[in-house]
């Protein structure tokens with residue numbers, strides 16, 4: 258059995274601090290084999306820097322995924338090229354600028370490998386190649402290396418996430434939706450053995466608008482004038498799922514949703 262923790266979009270410093278505070282206790286309780294987190298908002302809510310990526314890896318996160326905000330900090334580009342454990346969506350048409358998937362071997366269990374794939378949706382989001390075809394092709398390629406495959410599908414539309422999970426059910430171990438920052442209560446194991454949640458939520462201030470100070474966002478909706486968004490610092494909570502997977506056939510055994518105060 259493989260036990261993994263997938264943490265939703267970490268928002269700025271409060272998100273990083275919440276993970277630093279909560280991860281050691283969660284780890285003692287659950288003895289995770291692998292920890293994955295989405296880091297597209299880790300730098301002040303917008304993108305990720307190399308220093309912050311190093312900080313997150315030093316907390317014991319094994320793989321970082323991302324999404325549409327990955328390009329917000331230009332500085333991350335060389336790091337994306339060099340570090341294969343930081344992913345950007347595989348279906349972004351950006352050539353060799355970073356990678357969209359990685360196969361990692363578990364630290365304490367040599368020979369056991371987990372493939373992690375990052376994909377982005379196209380409904381209500383920027384340009385990307387078809388996540389269904391890209392996902393299908395990557396899954397076919399990676400399944401030659403390991404039956405244990407995890408996808409972070411960074412997408413806005415519930416239907417697109419539902420559809421991709423259904424399309425790949427039985428071929429992957431877990432599909433986690435990210436990007437909306439609002440956790441959904443539909444975690445389950447699909448008929449052919451893929452664990453699924455439409456959105457895992459975020460690590461950020463709960464009394465906010467998706468992690469940002471609410472008044473600025475309300476102002477923007479009221480008058481349409483651009484606002485300087487700021488990360489909400491108070492009362493962060495951590496959205497994540499704990500998933501157990503049979504490493505022999507890649508089928509999920511359980512998925513447990515977490516939304517806990519820091």
Ligand SMILES: [Fe+2]
Pocket residue numbers: 266297298324326436437438
């Ligand atoms: Fe995000």
Ligand SMILES: [Fe+2]
Pocket residue numbers: 297324325326411435436
């Ligand atoms: Fe996003």
